[in-house]
Amino acid sequence: MGKLTIGCFSSLVGSLSLDFAVKLSDAAVKKGHSVDLWLSGNATTLAKKGQKAFKDYSHLAKPLQELLATGKFRITACEACSAARGFHKEDIMEDVKSHSMDWYLASTFEADRVLHIGGD
């Protein structure tokens, strides 16, 4: 089984790129692969705890919890990008890690595939 590293810059609400990244992670984990999901820039909003589900907006907290429970999925938010947006380690969902950008590059080292969603 392989390892997929996904990096994303796009925000939780305002773009569906994170929805795609989480769905792809789910599909990969179901096939037996392991996934690292790196959140940078506006994508760090996905890591924030206390997200409320509205039918008009993406709500990815629940699928994230399910993915984390598999033990084959890791999610890490850029520490500086989060802090710049006013949320810190205590504001981040349980089991979501916080690191500097070099963590992401280290994750790519052993990845069989890297998918980087750097737009919007």
Place this chain on the structure above:
Amino acid sequence: MATRKLLFVIRALPYKTEASRLALTHAISSQSVEIYLKDGDLVEASVAFIGDGVMNCLKNQQAMKHYGITSIEGHMKNTLLLDMKVMVCKEDLDRFGIREEALLMDAGDIGGETNTQIVPYSEIQKEMQSVDHLLFC
């Protein structure tokens, strides 16, 4: 001991979104990635600007004056200071009518010895084929 090569391909305009800045800061972070790897393993990053992304390479950016933030030019200088390969697509510069004189070509003022390379797109494609992972921003 192994080296993984990454190429950040920057297509985003400067300042409109954070993408080009993040691409550069992620590329620069390759300098400290060893703390997560086994001894001797490396991640080597290079950067290519294509399409609208070539606008990031203009010199004399006034980001501090207008936005109160560091300029993308400053991050570009740091990549050159760290001897990272920085390529800019010649055809896209021609399309915008941007001449070499308008671009940040070196970081000599801060001690850098590596220059920006203006190259045809075919050279960037070769680089894309030679690296392990491509990261489009």
